[in-house]
Amino acid sequence: MLGVRCLLRSVRFCSSAPFPKHKPSAKLSVREALGAQNTSGERIKVQGWIRSVRSQKEVLFLHVNDGSSLESLQIVADSSLDSRELTFGSSVEIQGQLIKSPSKRQNVELKAEKIKVIGNCDAKAFPIKYKERHPLEYLRQYPHFRCRTNVLGSILRIRSEATAAIHSFFKDSGFVHIHTPIITSNDSEGAGELFQLEGTYDEWTLQDTKLLWMSQAFTQVFTFGPTFRAENSQSRRHLAEFYMVEAEISFVDSLQDLMQVIEELFKATAMMVLSNCPEDVELCHKFIAPGQKDRLEHMLKNNFLIISYTEAVEILKQASQNFTFTPEWGVDLQTEHEKYLVKHCGNIPVFVINYPLAIKPFYMRDNEDGPQHTVAAVDLLVPGVGELFGGGLREERYHFLEERLARSGLTEVYQWYLDLRRFGSVPHGGFGMGFERYLQCILGVDNIKDVIPFPRFPHSCLL
Template identity: 60%
Template structure:
C-alpha cells in the first residue's frame, strides 16, 4: 500500500510530506515533557529539554519578579531549584507541599547548583500547612527529635540520607555475595526452632481460633525466627556457599541503644572450611567491600552524617579500612581486661561472657579498629559450635567481630560436624528429640562447615557513627513500642 501511494506522489511532494511528518513528530516530542527524577535533572543530561519533575517542596522564597522553590523527590540529597514567574505563585505553594512542575531545564548561573528548572506550570498535588508541620524550614532537627515522629521523619534530610545509605548498603552486601559465588536462600520467618537457645522468642498464633481444631495452628509451637542459621545449614549440605538477608526477632525486654525487637541479619554458611581463619576472611572482606561501596556511591549522604550528625567519625572509618583486623583469643582478651586500669561494672574472670563495656575497651586497646576475638569458653556458646577439645581450658571454635562504637557486630563459629560429639551435646541440653533432623545432616554427607551472622543495623551504626540503633531503621520495634 505504501509503495502505491509513493508512486502517485511526485518526488517533491513526497519530500514535503516527509518533512511535515518529521516536524510534527519533533513538535509533539517538544510539547510532551520528559519525566525526570531530581537526581537525573541535577546531572544536567537533559539541559534545554522540556521536563517534568514531581516531589516535595523543601523551601519557598517569593520575590517581586520570581518565586524560587527547592524540590526534592528522595532520589538525591540535593534539591532542584525551580524558578517561576510571579503568576505561578500560589498560596498553597508552601514548605512541605507536594508539587508537579513542568518547564525547561537550564544551566544555572550560580556555582552551588549546576542546573535549574524554569517553570511553565506548577501544580500543587498535596497541600501542607507549614505551621502544623512538625519540621521547620531551614532548621536542623536532632535525631532524637525526629525519632519521635516516625511517620514523617523520612521528610528530613538526615533520615532520607540514612535510607539511601541503607538501600545502597543492602545492594553492596548482595553484590559481595553474588560476586563470590554465594547462593541466596530465603529462610523462613516462622519457625519451630530456637537457634540461639536463649528463649527470647515471639510465639506465633492466629488471632482467631475458629479454623484451629486443637488450638495450635501449626500443630507444634511456632515462633518468629531469631536466626536463619539452622536453615542455612540444611542448604549447606547441597550448596557450598549460601547466605540470607532478612528480618529476625528477639523478645528481649531492653531499651538499650544497641537492641531492637525486630532487626535485619546478614547470615552466611560456608562448606568445606577447616579453620576460623577461613571464616574471618569472609567476614572482613564483606565488611570492607560493603563499606567501600557505600562510601563511593553515597558521598553526599555519608558526608552529611560525618559532618553534622557524627562529626569526626570519617577518620574512624578510614582507619578501619586502612588496616587489617587483628585477631586475639578470648583468653588474651581476658588478660588485656584484667591488666587494664579501667573499672568495669561486670566481672572479667575467665569463663565470663564479654559485655559491651568489655568489647568497647578491647576495640580501643586495638587502636580503635575492628578486632576478632576467637576461641570462647565452650559453655558460653550454643550446641552447634565446634568443640576445640583443648584442655585444661575447654573452648569452642567461635569468633566475634568487635567494632568501634558498637561492640559486637558479627558472631560466628565452625559448626560441630562430628556426629557423636553433637549428639552428646544435644542430649546433655535435653534437645536430642527436638533436633533429630539436625543430626541427620551429620549422618548423610556431612562436611566441615561454618558460618556467621552480622547485625545490619549495627553495621550502619558502625560506619555512620550513629549512637542509637533506633535511628538507623525505618520503623524501630522495641519493648513497649510498636508504632505504625
C-alpha cells in the same frame, strides 16, 4: 518591554490560560535532573515535595526534592504565580525547561512552565519545621515524616546502597541467596529470646534465620532478612525487629577462612557505599558524628586484629578502668568489655576467637583443648558498637553432637540436625552480621533506632 514580559508570564501561569503546546515532557527524578548533561532547554517533568519557598520581586524560587538525592532541584517561576498553596511540605508536579543555572550554588535549574499542587501541607501544623535542624530524638516521634529530612533521607539512601553492596559482594563471590523461614520450631541459638505465637501456631516461635541445614546441599549460601528478638532492652544497640546478614560456607575447617570473608565483606560494602553515596555519607560524618570519617578510613586501611577469648579476659582484668560487670573467664563479654578491647587495640576492628563452650550454641565445633573446653567461635568487635559479627565453625562430627544434645535433653528436638551428620556431613562454618549495627559503625550513628525506617523496641511500635 519589561511590562510586556511580565504580562506574558502572568498569562502563562494563569489557571484559565491554555498550556502551550510542546512535545511531551520527559519525567525525571531530581537526581536525574541534577545530573542531566543536556541543559539547552529540554522540557522535563519532576514530582516531589517542596523543601523551601523564596519569593523575590519578579521571581519565585522553589526547591523540590523527591528523595532520590540529597541536593534539591531549584525551580524558577514567575512571581505573579499564586503561591499560597506552594508551602513547605506540599507535594507538587512541575513541568518546564531544564536550563543551566547562573548561580554557583547549582549547575542546573528548572524554568517552570506549569506547577500543579498535588497535596497541600499546612506548614504551621506540620511537625517538621522549615529551616529547623531537629534532634534525632525528636524525629523518632514521627517515623512517617522523618524520612523527609536531609539526615534521615541520607541514612535511608545509604541503607539502600549498603543492601545492594552486600548482595553484590556475595553474588560476585559465588554465594547462592536462600530465603530461609522466619517462623521455626527450634531455638537454634539457645538464648530463649523468642516470641511465642498464639492460636494455631502456638508451637512455633520467631527467631534468627539460620543456614546450618543449607550448607549440606550448597557450598556457599547467604540470606538477608528480618529477625525478631524478644529482648527487653532499651539500649542504643538493640531492636526487637532488625535485619541480619547470614552466610554459611561448606568444606571450611579454619576460622581464618571465615574471618577473611568477614573482613572482605565489611570493607567491600563500606567502599561501595563511600563511592556511590559520597554526599550522604559526608552529611552524616559532618553533622551526626564529626571525626567518624577518619575513624572509618582507619578501619578500612588496616588489617583486622585477632586475639583469643582468654587473652581478651586477661586484658580486661589488667585494665585500669572499673567495669560494671567484672570480667571473668567463662562469662560472656559485655558491651563495655567489647568497646574497651577495641580501644585497647587502637580502634581497629578485632576478632575474638575460641570462646568457652558453655556460652556458645550447641553446634559450635569443639576445639578439644582439655580442661578449658573452648569451641571455634568468633566475634568481630568494632569501634563505637562492640560486637558486629558472630559466627564460627560448626560441629560436623556425629558423636560430639549426639553426646552434647543428650546431656541437654534435646536429642528428640534436634533429630533432624543429627540426620544431617549421618548422611554426607561436611565441615562448615558461617557467621551473622547485624545490618543496623553495621550502619551505626560506618556512619557513627549513636542510636540504632536512627538507622532503620520504623524502629521496633519493647513497649514501642509506632505505626
